[in-house]
Amino acid sequence: MRKYTIGMLVVNQSGVLTRISGMFARRGFNIDSLEVGVTEDPTRSRMTITMTGEDYDRDQIVKQLEKLHDVLVVREMIPESIVSRELILLKVSASSANRQEIIDAVNIFRNKIIDFSPESLCIEATGETSKIEAFIELMKQYGILELCRTGTVSLDRGTKSLTNS
Amino acid sequence: MTGAQIVIETLIEQKTEVVFGYPGGQVLNLYDELYKNSHRIRHVLTAHEQGAAHAGDGYARATGKVGVVMATSGPGATNLVTGIANAYLDSVPMVFLTGNVPCGLIGRDSFQEVDITGITMPIVKHNYIVKDVTKLADTIREAFRIAKSGRPGPVLVDIPKDVQTAECDFVPAPVSEAVIRNRYGEEQIAKAGEMMRASEKPYIYCGGGVVTAGAEKELAALAEALDCPIGTSLMGLSAVPASSPRKLGMVGMHGIYTATVAKSRADLVIAVGVRFSDRATGNKNEYLKNAKIIHVDVDSAEIDKNITVDLGIVGNVKDVLATLLKEAPTVRRPAWWEEISAIRRYEEENKAKQDEGFTPYRIIDAVNRFTDADTPVATDVGQHQMWTAQRYRFEKPRTFISSGGLGTMGFGLGAAIGASIGSCRRAVLITGDGSFGMNLNELATAVSQNLPLVILIMNNGVLGMVRQWQTMFYDRHYSETVLNRKTDFVKLAEAFGAVGFRASSEEELNAALTKAFASDGTVVIDCLIDRDERVLPMIPPGGTVNDLVIR
Numbered sequence: 001m002r003k004y005t006i007g008m009l010v011v012n013q014s015g016v017l018t019r020i021s022g023m024f025a026r027r028g029f030n031i032d033s034l035e036v037g038v039t040e041d042p043t044r045s046r047m048t049i050t051m052t053g054e055d056y057d058r059d060q061i062v063k064q065l066e067k068l069h070d071v072l073v074v075r076e077m078i079p080e081s082i083v084s085r086e087l088i089l090l091k092v093s094a095s096s097a098n099r100q101e102i103i104d105a106v107n108i109f110r111n112k113i114i115d116f117s118p119e120s121l122c123i124e125a126t127g128e129t130s131k132i133e134a135f136i137e138l139m140k141q142y143g144i145l146e147l148c149r150t151g152t153v154s155l156d157r158g159t160k161s162l163t164n165s
Numbered sequence: 166m167t168g169a170q171i172v173i174e175t176l177i178e179q180k181t182e183v184v185f186g187y188p189g190g191q192v193l194n195l196y197d198e199l200y201k202n203s204h205r206i207r208h209v210l211t212a213h214e215q216g217a218a219h220a221g222d223g224y225a226r227a228t229g230k231v232g233v234v235m236a237t238s239g240p241g242a243t244n245l246v247t248g249i250a251n252a253y254l255d256s257v258p259m260v261f262l263t264g265n266v267p268c269g270l271i272g273r274d275s276f277q278e279v280d281i282t283g284i285t286m287p288i289v290k291h292n293y294i295v296k297d298v299t300k301l302a303d304t305i306r307e308a309f310r311i312a313k314s315g316r317p318g319p320v321l322v323d324i325p326k327d328v329q330t331a332e333c334d335f336v337p338a339p340v341s342e343a344v345i346r347n348r349y350g351e352e353q354i355a356k357a358g359e360m361m362r363a364s365e366k367p368y369i370y371c372g373g374g375v376v377t378a379g380a381e382k383e384l385a386a387l388a389e390a391l392d393c394p395i396g397t398s399l400m401g402l403s404a405v406p407a408s409s410p411r412k413l414g415m416v417g418m419h420g421i422y423t424a425t426v427a428k429s430r431a432d433l434v435i436a437v438g439v440r441f442s443d444r445a446t447g448n449k450n451e452y453l454k455n456a457k458i459i460h461v462d463v464d465s466a467e468i469d470k471n472i473t474v475d476l477g478i479v480g481n482v483k484d485v486l487a488t489l490l491k492e493a494p495t496v497r498r499p500a501w502w503e504e505i506s507a508i509r510r511y512e513e514e515n516k517a518k519q520d521e522g523f524t525p526y527r528i529i530d531a532v533n534r535f536t537d538a539d540t541p542v543a544t545d546v547g548q549h550q551m552w553t554a555q556r557y558r559f560e561k562p563r564t565f566i567s568s569g570g571l572g573t574m575g576f577g578l579g580a581a582i583g584a585s586i587g588s589c590r591r592a593v594l595i596t597g598d599g600s601f602g603m604n605l606n607e608l609a610t611a612v613s614q615n616l617p618l619v620i621l622i623m624n625n626g627v628l629g630m631v632r633q634w635q636t637m638f639y640d641r642h643y644s645e646t647v648l649n650r651k652t653d654f655v656k657l658a659e660a661f662g663a664v665g666f667r668a669s670s671e672e673e674l675n676a677a678l679t680k681a682f683a684s685d686g687t688v689v690i691d692c693l694i695d696r697d698e699r700v701l702p703m704i705p706p707g708g709t710v711n712d713l714v715i716r
Contacts, residue, residue: 019286026287056469063466069291069311 003032004058005082005154007162008047008065009073012038016045016070023068029053029061033086033151044072046162048084048153073162077154084154087126089114090136093143094121102142109135120145168298168329169194172262173202175305180340181233183207183224183586185217189237190277191264194329209586209614211579212606214241218248218261219579219604220586225257226566227541227584227592229379231312232259238266239277242323243284247573249319250288254570255400256377258317260308261285267327268296282323290318298331302338310341316464317377345463347480356476357459358492360433364457366501367393368431370416373400373569374438374462374482376562381405383486384437390493394505396424398439399554403565407558413505417445419551419700422512422715427505429453429710435489437461438482441471442570443706451709461485517701517716523670525552525623528692531674532593532621533558535682541566541584541592545577545600548629551700553595566592575603581618582611591617591682598624598648608661611687618687619678622654625696633699637714658689669693 010016017036024031031051039046051061058076065074094102099121106113106123109131115122125135129152136147156165166174172195176184186208188196199208211217214236221232232252236245242263252259266275282292291311295304301324308320361367369388375381381404388395388411395405396416405412414421416428428434434456439445446452449472458474460467461482468477478485520526529552536542538560544550544567559565566584568576577596585592601622611618623629628646635643658665666677668690681688702715 015282018283022286060466060470063468063470067290067464067466 001052001054003079004051004053005077005079005084005152006049006051006058006062006065007075007077007154008049008071009039009162010045010047011070011072012043012045013070019068019070020047020065023064024061027060027064029057035151035153048151050152075162075165077156081157081160082154083157084128084152085126086129086132086150086152087124088132088136088147088149090123090125090139090144091120091146092123092139093119093145095119098142105138111135166332166335167194168301168324168331169198171298171301171333171335172305172324172329173198173206174335174337175302176233177202177206178337178340179231179306179309181206181231183209184233184235185209185211185220185224185583186235187211187214187217187237187241189241189264191238191266191326192235192241194326195235195262195264209582209610212609213604214244215248215575216579216582216604216607216610218245219251219573219576220583220610221259222248222252222257222576223543223566223580223583224587225252225259225583226580227563228587229563230258230587231309232257232583233262234259235262237264237277238281239279242279242281246284246288247571249285249321251568251571251573251576252319253288253290255568256317256373257319258312259319260305260312261319261321263321263323264329265294265323265325268325269327271325282321285321288319289321292321292323294323294325295328296325298328299333301328302335306338306341310343313343315345316374345481347484348465349478349480349485353476353478354488354492357478357489360457360459360476361391361489361492362494364433365498366431366504367391367433367435368428369393369395370398370428370434370436370439371395371401371404372398372437372439375401375404378438378463378482379562380438380483380486381562383483383490385409385411387435387486387490387493390490390495392496392498393501394427396420396428398442398445398569399567400569401438402554403559403562406560408560415554418447418704418706419555419702421555422516422702422713423505423509425702425704425710425713426508430504430508431456433457433459435459435461436474437486438463440467443471446472447704448707448709512715515715517699519698519701523674523692523694525549525694525698526556527671528621528623528674528694529553529556529595531671531678532595532619535678536593538564539588539590540564541581541588541590543567543577543581543584543592543594545596546572546574547597547600548633548698548700549595549597549600549623552623574600577601578604578607578611578620581620582607582614582616585616585618586614591619594618594620596620596622597629598622598626598650598652598654599628602650602652605657608658608663608687608689612662615685616687617685619681620687620689622689622691623694624654624691625694625698626650627696629696629698630700632696636699637703637705654689654691663687663689665689665691667691667693
């Protein structure tokens with residue numbers, strides 16, 4: 001079992017996400033995360049999918065995605081040559097007794113405090129999955145009140161892109 | 166022009182000659198235009214939308230053209246679903262047009278409203294709901310292009326009623342051309358050449374993709390050069406004439422013994438336009454363990470999907486085969502053919518004797534004497550389908566019209582209607598009493614269209630295929646497979662305005678066939694066969710060639 005990242009450009013119109021997620025469901029593919037958002041060209045959306053599986057699963061996912069009419073480009077992104085980020089917003093309970101300790105942790109992880117109340121802190125964290133996981137783990141001891149997490153987004157390093165490779 | 170006019174003009178522009186369908190509230194405007202344009206485009210009214218879908222499917226299979234089907238919103242659209250799935254599983258090029266409630270009523274659970282694009286999403290190549298009349302013509306053109314490009318399949322276009330009444334300019338366009346990409350390079354062809362030259366016992370496994378691509382000649386030429394036998398999938402059956410000495414017949418669960426066993430002895434299998442369905446492979450871990458496999462298909466997702474192969478070549482099967490021919494050694498293989506002859510002798514000596522008395526094989530042989538090489542022969546699904554695939558001598562491509570992937574009981578009558586209309590010929594339907602009972606309402610269509618159909622019902626009073634499994638794997642618990650119906654198919658045929666005969670002997674059958682083939686109308690022949698007739702040989706599900714039951 002390995003982790004794979006798949007990058008896609010798709011037509012930006014309603015129903016595209018349903019087609020893609022529906023195809024995953026009916027072919028029994030399990031994915032870890034799926035991110036989608038419009039690109040600088042409003043007719044196109046960019047998707048990043050991460051999945052855990054074997055080469056067979058990756059090959060089938062890429063080939064079946066290629067067949068969908070609304071999918072313009074799809075390919076695997078090689079882990080060694082991409083930059084990837086996730087973002088979380090995390091609300092943790094904080095009191096005068098432990099607030100400074102939490103702030104220290106936030107600073108060490110180079111995250112940001114974006115809201116402050118007498119009983120809680122709201123923290124924005126971005127980074128690779130491993131950093132995000134470690135930070136969430138650390139925050140558990142203070143009591144996580146709420147957490148919201150995007151999936152991974154990835155770009156190729158250098159000038160390489162989905163459309164020129 | 167109104168949207169409805171645009172739909173009809175675009176269909177005509179795309180060379181649509183026939184539309185199969187059924188009117189209703191949300192397609193009234195489309196039907197009004199069909200009425201005004203009846204001299205330019207023919208509409209065939211069926212008894213049920215499912216029948217229309219299967220008729221369009223049979224039409225497309227028999228002609229290679231895109232089958233076009235029209236239905237209203239709600240139940241009209243949902244009645245198409247089995248037919249759409251059937252076309253999807255067998256890669257049949259079709260365009261389905263449905264009406265829907267006006268855009269303003271969508272999402273409000275209006276009368277006869279369903280989300281048909283949502284419902285059909287997993288069983289179409291693509292689908293659309295058109296909410297802007299200016300995009301209507303191009304969407305339909307795109308639907309035709311998608312339906313016939315690459316690996317063909319069904320496309321659905323849902324058109325709300327207000328889009329049918331809205332107006333815009335219509336700009337004619339040429340017929341949408343199919344796009345078929347070749348995605349192989351010299352490297353793969355060279356490797357295939359090496360594999361072909363290294364092989365002593367090559368075998369070509371031919372599927373429906375060969376028929377779709379019209380690559381029968383290229384396939385035959387490659388087999389000739391390699392001096393190798395050909396086995397086919399159910400879908401590829403008509404790609405190779407029965408009279409070819411290279412054709413061993415269908416392989417798989419109910420395949421011909423020699424075809425299946427020879428395949429398992431081959432050292433190289435060139436699989437062309439097949440998808441290695443579980444019904445064809447049995448146990449995948451044991452399948453062709455000792456052979457190298459070259460897989461040629463237009464759909465890249467089929468390579469390594471079900472069976473991991475040594476070499477995949479993605480492209481137009483016709484082009485690939487022509488290219489492979491240049492790399493193929495021209496050799497004679499007496500030892501390989503002697504081995505095949507020995508397998509055949511074993512088969513002849515050991516197979517179940519199924520041609521004594523009024524048996525399915527004898528019925529098929531009798532039909533075969535009345536038909537010619539161009540007669541489309543449709544089937545339903547079950548024992549009669551396998552008997553037909555095993556026994557009928559198909560000589561020309563697109564003459565075998567059968568539901569492969571979905572295995573749709575009730576497919577046959579609609580399909581035979583479509584095949585007869587498409588080929589402008591008498592069509593034969595070989596069916597069973599179970600399958601025929603599912604959609605026999607389409608007899609009304611056959612009669613009202615004055616179609617020369619010969620319908621043979623292999624009537625054994627049971628759901629034979631399921632019963633056969635119950636016999637073999639469920640301790641003869643014949644749960645709900647004994648029909649005990651009182652249906653008189655002769656009277657039923659007459660009630661529909663067709664002609665009916667009953668045959669319980671070969672003499673009666675010959676007499677009935679003589680009259681049927683002299684008639685210009687629809688004739689039903691109720692053939693009474695024994696309920697214990699089995700389909701043999703059989704490889705039990707998940708089994709291997711070693712588990713093959715020959716008698």
